Amino acid sequence: MDKIDLSEVCQHYRARVIRITPLDDCYLLETNRGPKELHVWPRVDVMRWSFAWRERLARQGFRVVERFIRTRETKPFLVVGKRGVTMTDHARHIEACEPGTEWAYRCGRVIGMMHLSQQESPILSGIDYLKQEQIGADAKWTKAKAFAEAFRNKHGREPGEKRWVAELMQPMLQRMERSSAMLTHPSITPETVSVSHRELLRDNWGMVKGELYLRGFFRPALSVQQRDVASFLRDHYLTHKDLGQIDAFLDGYEEVKPLTYGDYTVMLAFMARPREVYKSMEAYTRRIANREEASVKAIEQALRIQESVDQLLQHIAYRAEQTRREGVDEPI
Known part of the structure; x- marks a missing residue:
């Protein structure tokens, strides 16, 4: 997991963080606004690109996709050094699809x-x-x-x-x-x-x-x-x-x-x-x-x-x- 100052990063968001659990590909945050995921992006350009397509997809009418939560400064992501950071909602109950x-x-x-x-x-x-x-x-x-x-x-x-x-x-x-x-x-x-x-x-x-x-x-x-x-x-x-x-x-x-x-x-x-x-x-x-x-x-x-x-x-x-x-x- 990437080494960043999590406390400093979390201060940029409106949610109050109660507990942080490192996972394989993100940090799981328990907050007063529900569970969140904090993702660290090795490439900032890919993060910007990913934000753009998610927003366009939502505007097309498909909103059931992980979108980036905005910071207190209304920014959709943060840049920390040479890496990007995003926060998304964490869905606890994801069921498997029934193929057909x-x-x-x-x-x-x-x-x-x-x-x-x-x-x-x-x-x-x-x-x-x-x-x-x-x-x-x-x-x-x-x-x-x-x-x-x-x-x-x-x-x-x-x-x-x-x-x-x-x-x-x-x-x-x-x-x-x-x-x-x-x-x-x-x-x-x-x-x-x-x-x-x-x-x-x-x-x-x-x-x-x-x-x-x-x-x-x-x-x-x-x-x-x-x-x-x-x-x-x-x-x-x-x-x-x-x-x-x-x-x-x-x-x-x-x-x-x-x-x-x-x-x-x-x-x-x-x-x-x-x-x-x-x-x-x-x-x-x-x-x-x-x-x-x-x-x-x-x-x-x-x-x-x-x-x-x-x-x-x-x-x-x-x-x-x-x-x-x-x-x-x-x-x-």
Whole structure:
């Protein structure tokens, strides 16, 4: 937890602090105005950006999001040294959501509204984050090629599990290359690339007094909005295996913020990355190189996950092709 003078910070707020409890990502404050959370932001620009999109989202009509409480001087946040500090209400009773088509549709609408709010901010550049993703994808592909080549040269002709793993490496590399190439597709234009969170997950949702509640994002890793959507859909499908909920989410999203062919291309690029396969193979080759005991069970599990992801990819690619008819002729 960051070291700041909490007593001095709390004096800026109207609430009288009774007790302070450090948590993993914030301080829980018991005050005469109810429980509050005090968050310390490593980056002030990200805090300012986060304040702006939350306020715009509330003005759009979705107010069930953690908004920043103003200080005695009516400031929405404080800057202490090189860090930012915000206070929000703490919801004690957050119930888990019951996933289903209606829930997915409502989530899609809210995220569409959130992304519209975020893209209005000039504070952070979406194209800069897309370039970071492109550089990162190329770097991982280069790294994968190196360890795959070294492994295949040494163990590619050995019988059994090692040969099987060596044969799996080429399709893995092809997927990584394709994913990297898609991030530079000509249908991706600067005006459609905006900043959001790197990952939107189920943990960001809850129910408070029967209302859908959007929470978190206080120390966000940032990327582009299409990765935000891609991570949510990938995680959601791997959990529920329901393409109907995927369509419901996208239907709700597009009612608020229509997706272009370029948007779908970026989403598919992130989904196409063979995450689990890459990690499991890298770990396996490292153990072999260190002459440690190695099992292919993690690789087998990763391949099963990849089969499910492929089903999702095919479904969204078909949806993207419907969008392609509006302008771009090249298929994904």
